[in-house]
Every structure is written in C-alpha cells, then in structure tokens.
Amino acid sequence: MALTIMIADDHPAVLYGLRRLLENAPRSRFVIADAVEGGQALLRSLRGRDCDLALVDWYMPPERGPSGRELLARLRTTFPQTTLVVMTASQQPAVLAASLAAGATGLYDKRECSSQLPRILYQAAQGRLCVSPSLEIVLERHYLTRYHWGQENHQALTPREREVMRLIAAGYTGRETAAQLKRSEKTISRQRRSALDKLGLNPDSVPTLAPG
CATH class of the missing domain: 3.40.50.2300 (Response regulator)
Known part of the structure; x- marks a missing residue:
C-alpha cells in the first residue's frame, strides 16, 4: 500500500x-x-x-x-x-x-x-x-x-535535585555546588545520583561533580 x-x-x-x-x-x-x-x-x-x-x-x-x-x-x-x-x-x-x-x-x-x-x-x-x-x-x-529516550521526567525531581542538576550543567564542581547550596558534598553527590536515576541518564554522559 x-x-x-x-x-x-x-x-x-x-x-x-x-x-x-x-x-x-x-x-x-x-x-x-x-x-x-x-x-x-x-x-x-x-x-x-x-x-x-x-x-x-x-x-x-x-x-x-x-x-x-x-x-x-x-x-x-x-x-x-x-x-x-x-x-x-x-x-x-x-x-x-x-x-x-x-x-x-x-x-x-x-x-x-x-x-x-x-x-x-x-x-x-x-x-x-x-x-x-x-x-x-x-x-x-x-x-x-x-x-x-524521550521521557520527560524532570517533574519527578525534587526542588533540591533540580538545583543540583542546574549547577552541574553550569559547570560547578562538587565543592562549589555544596557551598552554593549550603549542603555537604556527600549530600550533593547523593542528590546527583538520585536525579540521574530518575532521568534515566548515564552518569558518564553528564558532567562529573569534581571535588573542586
């Protein structure tokens, strides 16, 4: 046909x-x-x-x-x-x-x-x-x-996870992100992992939160 x-x-x-x-x-x-x-x-x-x-x-x-x-x-x-x-x-x-x-x-x-x-x-x-x-x-x-692929899961992120992902995208290191948000680096790392899981993103495909 x-x-x-x-x-x-x-x-x-x-x-x-x-x-x-x-x-x-x-x-x-x-x-x-x-x-x-x-x-x-x-x-x-x-x-x-x-x-x-x-x-x-x-x-x-x-x-x-x-x-x-x-x-x-x-x-x-x-x-x-x-x-x-x-x-x-x-x-x-x-x-x-x-x-x-x-x-x-x-x-x-x-x-x-x-x-x-x-x-x-x-x-x-x-x-x-x-x-x-x-x-x-x-x-x-x-x-x-x-x-x-094509899943829009940003609404699943908590406000704090969104803040972390925004700073990652801007190129902030782990230490800088923790200082900006007044949280520990361990907390920032945990929130990053949680956000990546919800978005279905490969951790290797997004900027790493370097220690600073």
Missing part, C-alpha cells in the same frame, strides 16, 4: 533532493503529497488531507511559522493520524529527546546516508520507533535504556 507523505524543510534544494530520493527509491511506495518550506505552510497544506507521514526538519526559521517542539505539538494535536518523523543534523541528546517526547516516531540524521530514510519512514509508519544509526549511538550513550 502506498504511503502518502508531506515534507517540510526550509531549503528548496533539500526538498527537491528528498522528493527525488523517495520517488525513485527501490520498490518505492511513497506518494509525495506536498513539499513545503516552513511550519505554517505544512499546517496549511495538511488541512483537509489524509496523510500517512510528515517528514519535518527540526529547525526552520521562525518567520516561516512554528518549528521544533511547537510544530510537533500542533501536528500531534491537529493531525493525530499522521505519523511524525524528524530530520536533523544535530547530535545534541536534548534535541533528539525533545523530538521523541513531542511525538516523533522516527529520527533521521540529515548527514547520514540517504538510503536509510525509506527504512525509517516505513518502520515509523508501522508504529515502530526507528532512529538513524548515528543518532541511536548518541541516545544509547546518553540514556540508560531505550525506555528513557
């Missing part, structure tokens, strides 16, 4: 290349419904259409409408029947996790071999999480298990 797909990217050359790739892929069953250059155009084009997939660039200029988390949230709410696949050149774990948390079923690395894209789209359309191998490595390095 053919899969109807919408593509959104702010670079016309990328849109042209993606269209050609998908239309000419071996045993291709993709029907390109439209290829647009921004979030607002995508939302407008989807109205009144039955579309299986939306392949969306994570970042597009704000003057062309919403992008990133905001665009995915609107797509998920307004067109819940459309499967979302995000393409990005970023290897920031926060960007990848935000894409999945916002409802993407697939992640495609724009720097990777284009032959990966049809596989990602097909699997995502079947409701199976599919991620480019290079991005999968980033997520596996950053999170303890696949279960934690």
Whole structure:
C-alpha cells in the first residue's frame, strides 16, 4: 500500500533532493503529497488531507511559522493520524529527546546516508520507533535504556535535585555546588545520583561533580 507523505524543510534544494530520493527509491511506495518550506505552510497544506507521514526538519526559521517542539505539538494535536518523523543534523541528546517526547516516531540524521530514510519512514509508519544509526549511538550513550529516550521526567525531581542538576550543567564542581547550596558534598553527590536515576541518564554522559 502506498504511503502518502508531506515534507517540510526550509531549503528548496533539500526538498527537491528528498522528493527525488523517495520517488525513485527501490520498490518505492511513497506518494509525495506536498513539499513545503516552513511550519505554517505544512499546517496549511495538511488541512483537509489524509496523510500517512510528515517528514519535518527540526529547525526552520521562525518567520516561516512554528518549528521544533511547537510544530510537533500542533501536528500531534491537529493531525493525530499522521505519523511524525524528524530530520536533523544535530547530535545534541536534548534535541533528539525533545523530538521523541513531542511525538516523533522516527529520527533521521540529515548527514547520514540517504538510503536509510525509506527504512525509517516505513518502520515509523508501522508504529515502530526507528532512529538513524548515528543518532541511536548518541541516545544509547546518553540514556540508560531505550525506555528513557524521550521521557520527560524532570517533574519527578525534587526542588533540591533540580538545583543540583542546574549547577552541574553550569559547570560547578562538587565543592562549589555544596557551598552554593549550603549542603555537604556527600549530600550533593547523593542528590546527583538520585536525579540521574530518575532521568534515566548515564552518569558518564553528564558532567562529573569534581571535588573542586
């Protein structure tokens, strides 16, 4: 059965290349419904259409409408029947996790071999999480298990754990964090471990609280 797909990217050359790739892929069953250059155009084009997939660039200029988390949230709410696949050149774990948390079923690395894209789209359309191998490595390095990919667990942290994680991200050492928060270094270390467990983060993937 053919899969109807919408593509959104702010670079016309990328849109042209993606269209050609998908239309000419071996045993291709993709029907390109439209290829647009921004979030607002995508939302407008989807109205009144039955579309299986939306392949969306994570970042597009704000003057062309919403992008990133905001665009995915609107797509998920307004067109819940459309499967979302995000393409990005970023290897920031926060960007990848935000894409999945916002409802993407697939992640495609724009720097990777284009032959990966049809596989990602097909699997995502079947409701199976599919991620480019290079991005999968980033997520596996950053999170303890696949279960934690895209899980927004920050609300599970206590206020004190949030304070510790904020200072870790800012580059504070264990001693400096303890001094800032007026707690012992042992307490700070324990709160860090607890926060990492709740967030499902690999301790080796976040800054270490050096003694100072």
